[in-house]
Amino acid sequence: MPPQRSIAVAAELLGTLESRMPDKPELKPLALKLGGVSKVFGGVQALNAVSFDVQEGEIHCLSGENGCGKSTLIKIVTGVYSPAPGARIEIFGRRFDVMTPNLARSLGIEVIWQDLALFPHMTVAENIAFDELVGTRPRAVWIRGIHQRAEAVLARLGVSIDLNSSLNSLPIAQRQIVAIARALMGNAKLLFMDEPTSSLSQSETSRLLEVVRTLSRQGVAVVFVSHRLAEVLEISSRVTVLRDGKLVGVFPTAGMTQARLGELMTGARFEQGMSARDRSSSPAVLEVENLGRSGEFENVNLTIRAGEVVGMTGLIGAGRTELAHALIGMTRPEAGAVRLNGKRIRLRSIRDAIREGIAYVSEDRLGLGLVLKQSIADNTVIAVLDRILGKLGLLSPQRQLNLVDHWIGRLAVKIGHADHAILTLSGGNQQRVVLAKWLATNPKLLILDSPTVGVDVGARAGIFEIVRELADQGIAILLISDEVLEVLLNSDRILHIIDGRIAGEYDPRATSAEELEQRIYA
Amino acid sequence: MKGAYRRLQSEVGAESLPLLAFLLIMVVAFSMATPRFLTTANFSSMAFQLPVLGLLTLAMLVPILSGGLNLAVIFTANISGLALAWTLIKFGGPDGGTMALIFGMAAAIAVGAASGWVMGLVIAYTGAHPILVSLAMMIFLRGLGEFLTRGGDISGFPDQLNIIGHGGVLGIPVPMIIFCAAAIVWHVMLRRTRHGFAVYMVGSNIEASEYSGIHTKRTITVLYTISGVICAAAGIMMAARFNSVRVGHGEAFLLVTVLACFLGGIDPFGGFGKVLPVFVALIILQVLSSGLNLLGANQHLSTAVWGLFLIGVMAARWIAGNLPFLQRGKIH
Numbered sequence: 001m002p003p004q005r006s007i008a009v010a011a012e013l014l015g016t017l018e019s020r021m022p023d024k025p026e027l028k029p030l031a032l033k034l035g036g037v038s039k040v041f042g043g044v045q046a047l048n049a050v051s052f053d054v055q056e057g058e059i060h061c062l063s064g065e066n067g068c069g070k071s072t073l074i075k076i077v078t079g080v081y082s083p084a085p086g087a088r089i090e091i092f093g094r095r096f097d098v099m100t101p102n103l104a105r106s107l108g109i110e111v112i113w114q115d116l117a118l119f120p121h122m123t124v125a126e127n128i129a130f131d132e133l134v135g136t137r138p139r140a141v142w143i144r145g146i147h148q149r150a151e152a153v154l155a156r157l158g159v160s161i162d163l164n165s166s167l168n169s170l171p172i173a174q175r176q177i178v179a180i181a182r183a184l185m186g187n188a189k190l191l192f193m194d195e196p197t198s199s200l201s202q203s204e205t206s207r208l209l210e211v212v213r214t215l216s217r218q219g220v221a222v223v224f225v226s227h228r229l230a231e232v233l234e235i236s237s238r239v240t241v242l243r244d245g246k247l248v249g250v251f252p253t254a255g256m257t258q259a260r261l262g263e264l265m266t267g268a269r270f271e272q273g274m275s276a277r278d279r280s281s282s283p284a285v286l287e288v289e290n291l292g293r294s295g296e297f298e299n300v301n302l303t304i305r306a307g308e309v310v311g312m313t314g315l316i317g318a319g320r321t322e323l324a325h326a327l328i329g330m331t332r333p334e335a336g337a338v339r340l341n342g343k344r345i346r347l348r349s350i351r352d353a354i355r356e357g358i359a360y361v362s363e364d365r366l367g368l369g370l371v372l373k374q375s376i377a378d379n380t381v382i383a384v385l386d387r388i389l390g391k392l393g394l395l396s397p398q399r400q401l402n403l404v405d406h407w408i409g410r411l412a413v414k415i416g417h418a419d420h421a422i423l424t425l426s427g428g429n430q431q432r433v434v435l436a437k438w439l440a441t442n443p444k445l446l447i448l449d450s451p452t453v454g455v456d457v458g459a460r461a462g463i464f465e466i467v468r469e470l471a472d473q474g475i476a477i478l479l480i481s482d483e484v485l486e487v488l489l490n491s492d493r494i495l496h497i498i499d500g501r502i503a504g505e506y507d508p509r510a511t512s513a514e515e516l517e518q519r520i521y522a
Numbered sequence: 523m524k525g526a527y528r529r530l531q532s533e534v535g536a537e538s539l540p541l542l543a544f545l546l547i548m549v550v551a552f553s554m555a556t557p558r559f560l561t562t563a564n565f566s567s568m569a570f571q572l573p574v575l576g577l578l579t580l581a582m583l584v585p586i587l588s589g590g591l592n593l594a595v596i597f598t599a600n601i602s603g604l605a606l607a608w609t610l611i612k613f614g615g616p617d618g619g620t621m622a623l624i625f626g627m628a629a630a631i632a633v634g635a636a637s638g639w640v641m642g643l644v645i646a647y648t649g650a651h652p653i654l655v656s657l658a659m660m661i662f663l664r665g666l667g668e669f670l671t672r673g674g675d676i677s678g679f680p681d682q683l684n685i686i687g688h689g690g691v692l693g694i695p696v697p698m699i700i701f702c703a704a705a706i707v708w709h710v711m712l713r714r715t716r717h718g719f720a721v722y723m724v725g726s727n728i729e730a731s732e733y734s735g736i737h738t739k740r741t742i743t744v745l746y747t748i749s750g751v752i753c754a755a756a757g758i759m760m761a762a763r764f765n766s767v768r769v770g771h772g773e774a775f776l777l778v779t780v781l782a783c784f785l786g787g788i789d790p791f792g793g794f795g796k797v798l799p800v801f802v803a804l805i806i807l808q809v810l811s812s813g814l815n816l817l818g819a820n821q822h823l824s825t826a827v828w829g830l831f832l833i834g835v836m837a838a839r840w841i842a843g844n845l846p847f848l849q850r851g852k853i854h
Contacts, residue, residue: 330733354735368733373726373793382723382734385716394714437734 028055031190031221032077035088039072039081046072047083048245054190056092057219059212061232061253064242064265065456066426070225073242074192078104078111092189108189112179112196120168125150127167128181153181156218157211173204177211184220191215192223197231198454203315209235229258229457230485243267258485266458275468276492276508279308284342285476286445288327291336296322297500300336304445304476309467311491311508312480313520319500320480321363324447327478328353328360341444354383359438361431363450363480369434370422377404377418379433384440407436411466428459435466446470447478452486464490484516496520537787537799540838545806552813559816566695570688572808573701574763575775575782577756579804580708580797581749582779587712588742589725589792590645590652592749596776597663598637599757602630603767604667606758607676610683618680631754637663638750642743667769677766687762697759704752709797711748721745725792774825781832782807806831 034052038045047069054060062070075081077089079099089096091107118127125143126133128150147163154161159177167175176196183191193212197205205228212222212235226232232239233253241248241264248264282305292298297319304310312320326333329347338345340356347353353360362368370379381388381400388403390396404418413432415425422430431451438446448467452460467490471477481487487494488508496504496519506516552559578595585592606626613622637659644655689696712718720741723731732738761767784790785807786800810831811824 349737350733351735351737360733362733367727368730371723371727371730371734374723378719378723379734382719382731382736385719389716394710395716395719441735 028057029093030054030090031056031058031092032223033088033090034073034077037073037076037087037089038084039069039076040084041072045245047076050242050245050247052240052247053250054221054223056189056221057216058238059216059222059224059236061224061226061236061239062242063226063229063232063239063261064248065458068242068265069245070242071194072245074111074194074223074225077192078109105186108187109192110183110186110188110190111192112176112183112194114195114198116175116179118167118175118179118182121166123164123166124161124170124178125163127178128153128163128185130182131186149185150181153184156184156214157181158214159211171204173200173208176200176208180211180215184215188220190221190223192225194225195227196224197226197228205231227454227456228483229261230483232261233258241265262457266456274489274508275309279305279492282306282308282474285340286327286478287339287342289337289339291323291326291333291338293322293326293331293333293335296331297326297497298335300500300502302495302502304478306474306476307471308493309471309477309479309491311487311494312478312497313482313484313487313494313516314497314503315482315520318497320497321449322500323497324360324449324478324480327445327447328358354441357442357444358447359383359441359443359445360447361434361438361449361451363453365427365430365434365453370430372423373421375419376408376413376415376422376425376433377401379422380404380407380418380436380440383437387440403440407440411436411439412462426456426459427454428456428462431455431459431463432466435463439470443475445476445478447480449480450482451479452481452483460486484520485513488513488516537796538802540842541786541799541802541806545802545809548806548809548813552809552816555813556816559813564812564816566693568808568812569695569698570763571812572804573695573697574756574759574772575778575807576701576801576804577704577752577759578772578775579779579782579800580704581752581756583708583783583788583795583797583800584712584721584745585652585656585749586780586783586788586790587725587792587795588721588745589728590742591656591780592638592641592746593653593656593776594637594641594660594663595749595753595756595779596772597660597667597769598634598750598753599760600767600769600771601637601663601667602634602754602757603761603771604670604676604769605633606630606761607679607767610679611676614680615678616680620680620682623680623682627758630758631751634750634752634754634757635747636750638753639743639747641750642746645746646739646742664769671767671769673769675766675768679761679765683762684765685762686759687765697763700755700759704755705797705801712797717741717744722793725789725794778807778828781828785832785835 030053032052032054034050037047037050037052039047050069050073052073062073064070072081076083076087077099079101082098083089089099091109096103119130122130125147129146132146150163154177157177157180161170161174161177167178170178180191197208200208209231212224215222224232224235233256236253238250239253239256239261240250241261243265251264284303285306286302286304288300288302291300300323302310314320322331325331327338329349329352332348340358345356347356350360366372371382377400381403384403385395388396388399390399401418408415408418411432413425413429413436415429422433425433451463455463467477467479479487479491488511491508494506494508494511494516495502496506504519558564578599581595581598582592606629609626609629610618610622613625641655641659644650645652686696686700691699712721720731720736720738723734723736724738724741728738760771764771782803783795783800785803786795788795788800807828810827814824814827815821
């Protein structure tokens with residue numbers, strides 16, 4: 001596609017120019033300045049002479065694929081790891097030779113890790129004020145004072161959360177805010193946020209980004225780590241890209257594109273064009289008529305044809321996953337009918353769905369998609385045990401091995417040994433095993449629910465390559481995702497779901513990502 | 523060749539080798555300490571004593587693998603024993619004959635299976651914690667048993683029952699043959715059947731298993747039912763060994779079965795573990811207690827030594843997993 005390519009080339013030139021330009025005079029003092037930071041773990045060079053700086057009050061994104069050294073860098077700044085000799089660490093203009101976690105905290109450096117490290121059974125106020133509640137000596141705690149201060153911090157962020165509700169009753173998005181508030185109670189001046197939006201919906205994300213901007217206006221420097229390129233470009237003024245432990249460069253986000261950023265992170269070119277095709281003459285595989293389930297979705301009509309990829313997007317909570325659960329027999333629809341290859345089906349469990357040829361890749365890969373602690377081999381065959389039976393109806397290790405080898409090879413999963421636990425794999429390879437598991441069931445309909453959550457940019461392209469290939473073999477595919485660009489580039493048709501109803505249908509070739517986003521987040 | 527070795531290792535379990543080494547050391551030590559250890563009489567008496575505990579441990583093993591626990595194993599065995607005794611007495615007591623014995627064993631197994639089935643249903647369909655459900659079942663069965671027997675013994679069984687408890691085939695005690703057969707069946711069930719596969723998966727992540735098409739509710743119901751059946755077998759064997767049935771027989775074994783499972787490397791949180799290491803662990807416990815007994819030590823002391831031994835094994839596993847020089851040469 002010539003217009004796209006020329007934009008990419010222009011962006012590349014721009015990027016190269018800017019990264020080569022001599023440092024402009026800094027307008028603001030630096031909150032953090034790192035130079036020559038290296039770290040080796042057991043022969044693996046996690047960081048190689050990386051420099052990194054953050055201005056006071058700046059929102060700075062740290063980007064790179066899993067394993068590129070982002071977490072190691074954060075841990076060096078916060079004193080968890082010590083860097084190899086030769087590193088320079090300057091914080092708020094002061095040079096430090098040795099950093100410790102306590103020193104980092106006293107300087108106002110706080111980290112919000114992805115898992116938040118909060119206390120689910122304590123109240124919001126207790127979580128925010130936690131660091132004041134603990135100490136070496138037992139002492140009386142002034143509850144009202146704590147409430148007042150916690151409230152003041154939340155007011156500073158411009159949000160209100162009931163201080164007395166227990167943390168585990170809150171949605172993830174609000175827990176995220178609680179974690180930020182807790183960091184601010186410790187007078188954070190430099191805040192690292194590790195993948196804060198990975199489990200948030202788009203609307204929750206935009207609210208969180210607003211909070212981050214508020215922090216920035218108040219002079220708190222925020223280092224934002226995210227896989228979602230769109231929000232990286234939206235929130236930050238500069239982005240530092242790491243790849244394989246090396247600094248690729250520091251780029252202003254003005255003029256940067258997602259495609260260009262993806263290239264910088266992976267070192268490979270992403271010229272994924274639109275892949276939409278017209279499948280209207282293929283036979284229908286799935287036909288859904290007036291399907292409804294109270295409180296979840298109603299009057300849903302949709303058809304997916306052989307070889308067709310139908311994208312379904314909309315806000316989280318719009319009923320997308322609920323619809324998928326009804327299509328795989330996890331819940332039963334109260335109204336309407338579902339036909340598969342023209343035959344009316346009534347599913348009572350996911351086992352019925354598998355028998356009929358419906359496969360479901362869950363949005364929650366770690367909790368529902370895989371049995372993480374068990375082996376790659378067992379996870380691959382779990383849905384097709386009846387196909388690896390040998391003598392006397394016993395499971396045959398040889399047949400299992402053959403099946404696993406076949407699918408691992410076919411989907412190019414990078415593994416050490418099939419007996420290793422699946423949690424040793426990267427997100428992208430885990431998702432390939434999930435696909436292998438479902439492809440082994442020989443599905444007619446494949447439902448992909450947010451298939452790229454927690455998957456690197458580079459690995460995402462690989463996943464969608466497989467999806468296209470499957471569609472070409474005649475599998476009908478329902479692609480559910482809240483990443484608009486992903487749906488746009490990989491679907492043949494796009495359905496927009498609002499409050500459990502299908503509100504619109506779009507042809508990817510006749511619409512743009514901006515237009516779709518406007519309709520969805522209107 | 524390498525494949526065959528790997529296969530052997532994965533079937534046997536890496537946990538077995540240190541346990542076997544330890545067993546060897548203990549056998550040598552006891553042999554040197556007392557001449558009565560390495561005798562046919564001693565080995566035969568160990569082979570008669572071990573199987574009851576062994577069967578009860580198998581009954582505990584699969585629930586633990588599935589992420590649960592079956593605290594009702596002893597009283598399920600007792601109640602099954604009662605069913606056996608009741609049937610035998612109905613059919614003529616000491617003069618009952620083989621048919622009475624077959625009916626009695628069928629009744630015992632039916633009672634054991636029913637008790638396990640009810641527990642399994644409740645655990646699978648209500649989602650109640652296995653510890654609570656099996657504890658409730660244990661208390662129910664104990665109360666029921668004590669009510670029915672008024673706390674006394676029931677005896678007066680036909681001679682055929684004696685064979686199960688005291689007989690031998692080619693010099694091998696019948697109880698040991700039954701236990702070994704059960705252990706082999708358990709091994710095959712866990713490693714080579716769909717049910718066994720499902721048990722491991724359910725033990726690691728029940729929801730992901732359900733989403734992958736495993737019938738998790740049926741798996742749980744079936745595994746507790748099978749646990750009840752093997753309890754019944756233990757109950758029959760206890761009746762045969764002691765020639766009487768009393769509610770409370772073998773009560774002290776309950777926590778020892780858990781101990782044997784953990785000693786054999788079963789993951790307390792479920793999902794991992796094999797039969798053979800547990801088998802070896804049981805032999806170690808038996809050798810310890812018989813050996814100490816021969817040395818004239820108090821019965822209670824050997825219980826204390828069992829506990830100490832488990833603590834030692836935990837410490838040794840931690841050391842083996844954490845000392846760098848032991849890690850060298852390992853792939854992962």
